[in-house]
Amino acid sequence: MKKTSLSDIANHLGVSKTLVSFVLNGKGKEFRISEEICKRVIEVAKEMNYQPNRIAQGLRTGRTNTIGLIIADIANPFFGILGREIEQEAARFGYRVIFCSSDENPEKSRQQIAMLQQSQVDGYIISPPKNSEDQIRSLVRGHVPFVLIDRYFPEIECNHIVVDNFDAAYRATNHLLKLGRKKIANITVNLGLVNMIQRTEGYKQALKDANIPIDENLIKILPFSHENKDVAKAIKELVGKSAQNRADAILFSTSKLGINGIESISALGLKIPDDIAIVSFDNPDAYKICISPVTVVNQPLKEIGKTAVQLLLNEIKHPDSPPKLQEIILKTDLIIRKSCGS
Amino acid sequence: MKKTSLSDIANHLGVSKTLVSFVLNGKGKEFRISEEICKRVIEVAKEMNYQPNRIAQGLRTGRTNTIGLIIADIANPFFGILGREIEQEAARFGYRVIFCSSDENPEKSRQQIAMLQQSQVDGYIISPPKNSEDQIRSLVRGHVPFVLIDRYFPEIECNHIVVDNFDAAYRATNHLLKLGRKKIANITVNLGLVNMIQRTEGYKQALKDANIPIDENLIKILPFSHENKDVAKAIKELVGKSAQNRADAILFSTSKLGINGIESISALGLKIPDDIAIVSFDNPDAYKICISPVTVVNQPLKEIGKTAVQLLLNEIKHPDSPPKLQEIILKTDLIIRKSCGS
DNA sequence: CTGAAAGCGCTTACAG
DNA sequence: CTGAAAGCGCTTACAG
Numbered sequence: 001m002k003k004t005s006l007s008d009i010a011n012h013l014g015v016s017k018t019l020v021s022f023v024l025n026g027k028g029k030e031f032r033i034s035e036e037i038c039k040r041v042i043e044v045a046k047e048m049n050y051q052p053n054r055i056a057q058g059l060r061t062g063r064t065n066t067i068g069l070i071i072a073d074i075a076n077p078f079f080g081i082l083g084r085e086i087e088q089e090a091a092r093f094g095y096r097v098i099f100c101s102s103d104e105n106p107e108k109s110r111q112q113i114a115m116l117q118q119s120q121v122d123g124y125i126i127s128p129p130k131n132s133e134d135q136i137r138s139l140v141r142g143h144v145p146f147v148l149i150d151r152y153f154p155e156i157e158c159n160h161i162v163v164d165n166f167d168a169a170y171r172a173t174n175h176l177l178k179l180g181r182k183k184i185a186n187i188t189v190n191l192g193l194v195n196m197i198q199r200t201e202g203y204k205q206a207l208k209d210a211n212i213p214i215d216e217n218l219i220k221i222l223p224f225s226h227e228n229k230d231v232a233k234a235i236k237e238l239v240g241k242s243a244q245n246r247a248d249a250i251l252f253s254t255s256k257l258g259i260n261g262i263e264s265i266s267a268l269g270l271k272i273p274d275d276i277a278i279v280s281f282d283n284p285d286a287y288k289i290c291i292s293p294v295t296v297v298n299q300p301l302k303e304i305g306k307t308a309v310q311l312l313l314n315e316i317k318h319p320d321s322p323p324k325l326q327e328i329i330l331k332t333d334l335i336i337r338k339s340c341g342s
Numbered sequence: 343m344k345k346t347s348l349s350d351i352a353n354h355l356g357v358s359k360t361l362v363s364f365v366l367n368g369k370g371k372e373f374r375i376s377e378e379i380c381k382r383v384i385e386v387a388k389e390m391n392y393q394p395n396r397i398a399q400g401l402r403t404g405r406t407n408t409i410g411l412i413i414a415d416i417a418n419p420f421f422g423i424l425g426r427e428i429e430q431e432a433a434r435f436g437y438r439v440i441f442c443s444s445d446e447n448p449e450k451s452r453q454q455i456a457m458l459q460q461s462q463v464d465g466y467i468i469s470p471p472k473n474s475e476d477q478i479r480s481l482v483r484g485h486v487p488f489v490l491i492d493r494y495f496p497e498i499e500c501n502h503i504v505v506d507n508f509d510a511a512y513r514a515t516n517h518l519l520k521l522g523r524k525k526i527a528n529i530t531v532n533l534g535l536v537n538m539i540q541r542t543e544g545y546k547q548a549l550k551d552a553n554i555p556i557d558e559n560l561i562k563i564l565p566f567s568h569e570n571k572d573v574a575k576a577i578k579e580l581v582g583k584s585a586q587n588r589a590d591a592i593l594f595s596t597s598k599l600g601i602n603g604i605e606s607i608s609a610l611g612l613k614i615p616d617d618i619a620i621v622s623f624d625n626p627d628a629y630k631i632c633i634s635p636v637t638v639v640n641q642p643l644k645e646i647g648k649t650a651v652q653l654l655l656n657e658i659k660h661p662d663s664p665p666k667l668q669e670i671i672l673k674t675d676l677i678i679r680k681s682c683g684s
Numbered sequence: 685c686t687g688a689a690a691g692c693g694c695t696t697a698c699a700g
Numbered sequence: 701c702t703g704a705a706a707g708c709g710c711t712t713a714c715a716g
Contacts, residue, residue, distance in 0.1 A: 005692095005693055006693065006694065006695095006696085007693080007694095013704085015702080016702065016704075017694080017703090017705045018695085018696080018702070018703060018704080019701090019702060019703075021694070021695060021696085022695095022696095022702095025695085028516060028673050030690090031701070031702085032701055033701065033702080034701080037702095042557070046631075051459055052460055052693090052694080053401075053457065053460065053462060053692085053693050053694065054460045054461050054462065054694095055397055055400045055401050055406060055461065055692080055693080055694090056692070056693035056694090056695090056708090057694055057695075058694090058708090059395075059396045059397050059398050059401050059693080059707095059708045059709065059710085060693080060694045060695050060696085060707080060708050061693090061694085061695065061696095061708085062708075063350070064397060066461075067441075072423055073426065074416065074425050074441075075419070075422045075425070075426035075431065076422070077417070077419050077422065078415055080417045080418070080419065081417045081424040081439070083416050083417070084416050084417035084443055084700075087416065087441060087443060090442070096440050096442075096458075096461060097440065098408075098438050098439065098440055098441075098458060099416075099425070099429060099439060099440075099441045100429070100433075100438075101426055101430070102431060114393065115438060116394050116438075117393055117396065118394055119396050119397065119408075119438060120394045120396065120397045121397060140400070146478045160572075234672050259627050259630070259631055262631045263630065263631055279423050284627060284628070285601050285626060285628045286626070286627045286628035286630070286631055286632070288605065288628070289601055289604045289605055289608070289628055289632045289633065290628070290631045290632050290633070291631070291632070291633050293418045296688040296690095325581060347708095347709055347710085348709065348710065348711095349709080349710095356685085357686080357708090358687045358688075359687090359710085359711095360686070360687060360688080360689095360711085360712080361685090361686060361687075363710070363711060363712085364686095364712095367711085373685070373686085375685065375686080376685080378685095379685095394709090395708085395709050395710065396709080396710095397701095397708090397709080397710090398692090398708070398709035398710040398711090399709080399710055400692090400710090401691095401692050401693065401694085401708090401709080401710075402691080402710045402711050402712085403692085403710085403712095404692075421694065445712075550710080591707065626686055650696050
């Protein structure tokens with residue numbers, strides 16, 4: 001069962017494939033092709049179940065209508081929701097998306113960008129890992145349409161859509177302060193990326209503004225590939241029996257940390273929020289039904305995904321005169337649940 | 343900055359692009375091209391940063407090294423983990439994957455299959471929605487490589503990898519019975535698909551084998567697009583104050599149902615497992631840290647994803663003499679936590 | 685051992 | 701208004 005091609009239709013009707021191509025691309029009017037013939041072409045195309053070969057189109061036009069998406073891990077619900085939104089918005093405009101999980105590994109992301117480049121994708125949406133500055137710079141140099149999400153490199157001028165992490169952490173910390181917590185800890189991860197760093201900065205600033213000295217022992221920066229036991233150790237140091245300057249609250253910079261953290265806190269027999277208050281970035285289902293539903297910094301994932309696609313497609317549409325650089329910073333909202341007490 | 347092509351390299355070296363193509367495809371030995379020239383070609387390719395145009399290759403060879411993946415929703419962690427595994431295994435063999443979320447909507451999946459077909463993907467991995475039998479049949483008719491995951495249509499002979507849902511539900515129900523529960527309910531969703539139906543069948547069989555009459559009032563089949571309030575209603579009917587034949591346990595057929603269910607149970611002020619025991623299919627993080635960690639039917643997602651890719655690639659490799667039909671049924675395991683008491 | 689040439693399925697100037 | 705032809709960047713029979 002060979003697929004039908006343009007020529008098949010042309011032969012069948014005794015016309016040229018030029019004509020068929022024009023009609024099928026909706027340019028019948030433009031080239032003033034008789035309505036009669038237009039109708040026949042469309043009819044026959046349907047009869048023969050014609051499916052245009054996008055690969056051939058792509059080779060000819062240089063456009064594949066495909067976007068490359070590089071995120072840390074599609075199995076992580078944060079990126080899952082983001083990916084879903086991107087897929088959906090892209091589909092609205094006739095674009096497909098190739099998904100790549102880089103695991104925060106710059107070598108992987110390098111290979112993935114090369115692969116996507118060979119696949120002739122029209123543009124990229126990237127959540128760049130640490131040490132991938134060169135890759136991003138080379139995209140800039142090549143005038144390739146792309147937009148960064150979730151993080152960016154302050155020293156590289158390019159489109160990006162991120163969240164105001166400083167502000168988010170500041171407000172979350174403030175929330176704890178207002179509820180009377182004094183010894184607020186921060187558990188974060190050493191991604192070496194601006195988004196995580198800003199969270200800790202916002203946390204520090206809130207303490208400063210409340211005239212609370214910053215205790216570096218209350219800031220736990222775990223390695224990227226942390227496991228349950230690393231979090232458990234940090235928790236023990238912060239709120240365990242032998243903790244010196246026992247924390248009365250924790251700001252978790254990621255939900256992975258938070259989920260592990262809650263497990264550890266429970267294992268120690270401590271109660272949330274009585275023994276320890278908790279706020280976390282991100283809003284997974286787990287936080288809605290856990291022992292004490294968790295107050296969270298909720299990111300506008302849908303908006304990030306949607307805007308990223310729109311920016312990118314806009315850029316793709318104007319390859320010569322790229323639109324104005326867009327550096328979008330969205331606000332988060334603090335969803336208050338029970339984990340901080342009242 | 344135009345990309346370098348085969349001819350660029352050929353011109354640069356004063357050889358034919360045939361030769362360059364042979365060398366770069368590792369066929370230098372085969373065609374006994376002098377080592378000297380091979381080395382030069384490879385060198386120059388590197389110097390000029392040659393990236394083969396996969397689209398052109400695809401047009402010429404009819405192979406794109408791309409897989410189309412259609413699942414219900416990539417934002418759902420179940421499919422997220424599955425998708426991740428598929429992406430990873432595909433990448434191992436040099437394949438990329440285009441992700442599509444069908445939302446259990448056959449019209450969407452129809453469009454997505456058409457789109458993927460136009461993109462000339464080499465094969466499909468599909469989690470087919472209800473009423474998509476015709477789409478699958480037309481793939482069979484077209485001798486297109488594909489494998490179904492998570493569900494299948496018993497009346498259509500084709501590769502599929504699923505889990506023994508009957509057995510899983512049977513064992514989960516049995517676990518509740520052994521712990522002394524008598525009024526076991528089942529909350530499920532009306533997908534109209536064999537996987538969900540088998541779960542309820544397994545549940546029923548376990549009751550039968552224990553000589554417990556089946557009470558249809560204890561089986562709640564919610565519409566596919568159920569919301570929190572639909573689950574809340576079902577829960578109220580099962581364990582609310584005015585419930586006639588009050589349930590003492592619930593088997594949730596999906597984790598979305600279970601998560602909503604736990605919220606509702608908490609809202610009613612009931613305690614798990616004292617007032618009501620719970621078992622659920624799937625194993626999201628939420629179940630690990632919730633009020634009473636949930637006993638679950640854990641599916642071997644990694645194995646499903648990995649095997650699906652392997653079957654598919656095997657099929658793609660042998661387009662004429664397709665390998666033997668594979669209908670793989672994997673076992674689940676029951677992870678026992680606290681939600682059923684002891 | 686190496687090269688000239690055809691062709692994958694399209695689009696699009698160009699000619700009439 | 702319509703068609704013949706070139707060409708996107710490859711691969712691969714074929715010839716020598």
